[in-house]
Structure formats: structure tokens, C-alpha cells
Amino acid sequence: MNHELIRAGRARTAHGLGRLRRATDRVGWRQGPSRLIDDAKSYWAGNSAARGPMGSLPIRTPGSSTGTQQRVTWEANSHWRGGIGDDAWCEVGAEHLAMFRMLRKALDNPPDLGVVIEWGCGGGANAAAFAPISERFIAADVSRESLVECVRQVSTVRSAPIDTLHIEIDHPERATAGLEESCDIFLCLYVLELTTGPEEAIRILQIAERLLVPGGMAFVQIKYHTAESRPPRYKRNYRRNLANMTTFGIDEFWVRSAECGLEPKLLTLVPKNRLDSNYAYYALTKPAVGAAVEYPIADTVRSVGPFGSGVGPRGTASQ
Numbered sequence: 001m002n003h004e005l006i007r008a009g010r011a012r013t014a015h016g017l018g019r020l021r022r023a024t025d026r027v028g029w030r031q032g033p034s035r036l037i038d039d040a041k042s043y044w045a046g047n048s049a050a051r052g053p054m055g056s057l058p059i060r061t062p063g064s065s066t067g068t069q070q071r072v073t074w075e076a077n078s079h080w081r082g083g084i085g086d087d088a089w090c091e092v093g094a095e096h097l098a099m100f101r102m103l104r105k106a107l108d109n110p111p112d113l114g115v116v117i118e119w120g121c122g123g124g125a126n127a128a129a130f131a132p133i134s135e136r137f138i139a140a141d142v143s144r145e146s147l148v149e150c151v152r153q154v155s156t157v158r159s160a161p162i163d164t165l166h167i168e169i170d171h172p173e174r175a176t177a178g179l180e181e182s183c184d185i186f187l188c189l190y191v192l193e194l195t196t197g198p199e200e201a202i203r204i205l206q207i208a209e210r211l212l213v214p215g216g217m218a219f220v221q222i223k224y225h226t227a228e229s230r231p232p233r234y235k236r237n238y239r240r241n242l243a244n245m246t247t248f249g250i251d252e253f254w255v256r257s258a259e260c261g262l263e264p265k266l267l268t269l270v271p272k273n274r275l276d277s278n279y280a281y282y283a284l285t286k287p288a289v290g291a292a293v294e295y296p297i298a299d300t301v302r303s304v305g306p307f308g309s310g311v312g313p314r315g316t317a318s319q
């Protein structure tokens, strides 16, 4: 009996079944938003028994041009150092910081960062790169375990402590009370595609607009679709499809950011990296008080007034 042939046959069958399941997740009935949110909550914020072994973030194994869809642990999906490995983890932070600096420079913004909040910090890959050069760093996530891991990683590169914010997936605004207009930079990287639909993603942009000081900048990444390559918007089975739950057209996200009161200034694309494909990164700025956000595609101009009652507490720990 040829064991190699049997193994190859089993792998092909498993691959075929996976494709079939994903196809039915696209065309089958849609699970309601509350069911998807519950599933997202139990996956990210539940205990390890509740989350189970399944995830579906495609990891491109180094050296492979095709990429392989494989079962990925929760720690890998959360971008923990031990989950994606040292090289990939360091690359995430270094590449995001380099891209961020390129956009800041192109916008003629000052190099110092001030107060930075990262929405969905995971295992701290970006935090370890940005926190050492920030005046204050606030790590926010829906998973308390990831917050602990993020703090642990940052403590190896920054002596001053960072703050943490625990987000409830279904009430994300709650965590931010008192922080309105107190952040200079809002980071959200490798998170929006995991939201259960475009409206949840846009809700996070609205939060960014509230947290930023006038003149502050959001550095936000989405997964994009195009007419030719349209990653599926899945309708159900969050756990299986989490890496592609929410995608936007590149121009669609540009316009929707403006509708949230954030002025889209620049964008850069990463069609493929070792983790996945179709990444678009936006530099969005909050206009100075009284300035207008121009809709770059529509022909209207909207005036943006000041939000809330003023500056939130700086230097106070939360959670």
C-alpha cells in the first residue's frame, strides 16, 4: 500500500471539502448580525475551551508562492509572537511602522507621535514597534488574554508602562468613554476584515473620529476587493471564515471614511505578503475644528464640528 498516495488523497479530499464548505458559506442563508457577533465574541474573547481549535486565517508558508489554507491556532489568528513566529511577528511591526512613517512624511506631519491608541492590538507586534516612540500608548482589544500578552511584549522594549482598554465587541463605544479627542494617532491593523460586516467596521471608524484630536491621524488597513478579485463576503460560520468576513472596494472605503468625518489623504496597497493578500492602508486625518471634509468622489462638502466636551484624560490607566 502506498502511504504517500493515501496521504495525498486525504489532503486533496480535505482541501476539496474546505472549498465546498466555504462556497456554501457564501451562497447559503445569511446568519443574523447578532448570531455572527456572538460567534465573534466567543471566538476572540471566550476561553480556550469555547474557542476550539479552528480558525481560518490563511498563512503563507515562507518560500511557498501558492500559499496554503491551513488550520491556524487562535494565537496565530491573534498575531501572538508564539503563534505566527518571530520573523513574521517582527515583520508586522517593522513594516507597519515604515509605512506609517512614509505616509506621515508625505503629509508633512511631525515625526513625534504623541498619544497612540491601537484598536485590536493582538499579541503586540505593532505595539512593540510604536510604543517605544510614543508619549503614551493605549492597547485596546476584545481579548483580555491578548492585552496581557501585548503588555508583556511591550515591557521588553519600553520601560514606561502602557495602558490597556478592554473592548466589548457588541458595545465598542463603552470602553472609550472619557477618551474623546485625546489621541493623536489611531491604529487599526489586521482587524477590520475580522468584523462581522461593513457596518461594524464603519462603527470602528466612527470611534476613531471621536477619539482623535483635531489634526490627528488614523492609520487603518482593510482587505479590498476589486472587480477582478473579489474575496467573498461570507454570510455565516464566523469561525471558519473570519479572515475574510468584511472587505471593501478601495474607493468605497475612501468615501465611507469621509462620511465618518475623517479626511482620506493617502493610501498604499500591499497586494500580497506572507500572511495574506489584498491589503489597503489609509492615512485618514481628522480636520481641524471648523474645517471641512471634502468628499473626494461625491460633489458635496460636509462641515465637521467639534466632538464631545473636550480633551480626555491623558496619562490615566484604564481597564
Ligand SMILES: C[S@@+](CC[C@H](N)C(=O)[O-])C[C@H]1O[C@@H](n2cnc3c(N)ncnc32)[C@H](O)[C@@H]1O
Binding pocket: 044, 077, 078, 079, 092, 119, 120, 121, 122, 123, 124, 125, 126, 140, 141, 142, 143, 146, 167, 169, 188, 189, 190, 191, 194, 195
Ligand atoms: C489578526 S490580530 C491583529 C493584531 C495586531 N493588530 C497586528 O497587526 O498584529 C486581530 C486582533 O483583533 C482583535 N479583534 C477582533 N475583533 C475585534 C473588534 N471588533 N474590535 C477590536 N479588536 C478586535 C482580536 O482579538 C485580535 O487580537
